[in-house]
Amino acid sequence: MTVQTARTVEELEAYCARLRAAGLDAPWSRPGPLIPPKPTATQPRLWRWRDVEPLLRESAEFLSPHRGAERRVLRLHNPGVPERTAAHSLVLAVQYLLPGEVAPAHRHSPTAIRFMLHGEGAYTTVDGQKCAMKPGDLVVTPGMAWHDHGNEGNAPVFWMDVLDWQVVRFLENLTFEPYPDDQQPTLRNPGRDIFFPWSETYAALLRRAEQEADPFDDVLLEYLDPVTGGSLRPTVACYLQLLRPGVRTRAHRETSCAVYRVVRGQGATTVDEQTFEWGPGDFFVVPPRARHAHLNLGSEPAVLFSAQDVPLLKLLRLYRMEPAD
Ligand SMILES: [Fe+2]
Numbered sequence: 341m342t343v344q345t346a347r348t349v350e351e352l353e354a355y356c357a358r359l360r361a362a363g364l365d366a367p368w369s370r371p372g373p374l375i376p377p378k379p380t381a382t383q384p385r386l387w388r389w390r391d392v393e394p395l396l397r398e399s400a401e402f403l404s405p406h407r408g409a410e411r412r413v414l415r416l417h418n419p420g421v422p423e424r425t426a427a428h429s430l431v432l433a434v435q436y437l438l439p440g441e442v443a444p445a446h447r448h449s450p451t452a453i454r455f456m457l458h459g460e461g462a463y464t465t466v467d468g469q470k471c472a473m474k475p476g477d478l479v480v481t482p483g484m485a486w487h488d489h490g491n492e493g494n495a496p497v498f499w500m501d502v503l504d505w506q507v508v509r510f511l512e513n514l515t516f517e518p519y520p521d522d523q524q525p526t527l528r529n530p531g532r533d534i535f536f537p538w539s540e541t542y543a544a545l546l547r548r549a550e551q552e553a554d555p556f557d558d559v560l561l562e563y564l565d566p567v568t569g570g571s572l573r574p575t576v577a578c579y580l581q582l583l584r585p586g587v588r589t590r591a592h593r594e595t596s597c598a599v600y601r602v603v604r605g606q607g608a609t610t611v612d613e614q615t616f617e618w619g620p621g622d623f624f625v626v627p628p629r630a631r632h633a634h635l636n637l638g639s640e641p642a643v644l645f646s647a648q649d650v651p652l653l654k655l656l657r658l659y660r661m662e663p664a665d
């Protein structure tokens with residue numbers, strides 16, 4: 341912006357000093373646009389499971405879950421995000437529990453969504469609803485719901501946590517509260533709005549695969565809240581996706597951000613200038629507006645789980661998707 345004035349630079353600086361003293365700012369007094377653009381902090385990134393898993397198992401030598409530390413998690417750290425989260429809007433962590441361990445009950449304003457990865461005997465209790473978590477099961481912990489985790493099996497368990505605390509933090513509404521005891525009593529069976537068993541979701545994905553394919557995602561199934569019929573949470577939507585052998589999806593851009601976990605299969609995702617070849621257990625991030633396309637490189641169907649901030653963008657009427665072939 342160019343200041344047009346008959347007054348001198350010194351007079352403008354003195355005027356700006358009086359503005360500051362009055363709690364005011366003249367954006368036209370500085371060069372640059374009125375609303376400066378903000379580059380995306382989230383960078384395209386791949387985390388290989390073969391790198392993550394040994395470090396996750398080793399974390400048990402440094403920390404036991406207890407009040408204060410609360411959870412034995414490793415967060416995916418995107419080098420571009422100052423808060424060391426996977427993306428600017430989405431937090432992704434892997435949580436690890438040894439046999440007999442309990443992660444004590446607490447509640448907080450951010451929402452968490454768990455996707456079970458490995459092991460037998462894990463559970464999450466959400467407001468008195470004890471959800472036994474088998475690999476592929478999804479559990480929603482809405483903001484301010486009491487929740488504790490445990491491992492009743494005889495081997496370590498781990499799952500991934502997706503949280504929206506970056507968004508809640510930006511809105512300056514982060515709250516956290518410990519429960520009086522380590523565990524809550526079980527009061528009732530899990531509701532269908534918080535517990536999504538793998539067997540049902542995967543069966544629905546296979547049924548979807550019989551329908552016409554999506555050129556950008558091949559076979560895409562969103563987890564829907566049975567009460568609202570909409571995305572699981574206003575901030576986060578979750579999807580299970582199948583790429584049939586040989587499929588290369590059309591490249592596209594979305595204004596939203598996505599974090600992926602490879603459930604099974606071998607493939608590659610091109611994100612802007614980079615191509616991430618992935619296999620079972622790997623994670624990757626697609627930042628907003630990045631050109632991306634998926635490719636199945638194997639002879640079997642590939643299955644991807646993803647969490648995306650699409651509903652938040654839609655709520656703000658900022659969601660756009662465009663082909664980028
Ligand atoms: Fe929590």
Ligand SMILES: [Fe+2]
Nearest residue numbers: 556592594632
């Ligand atoms: Fe996409």
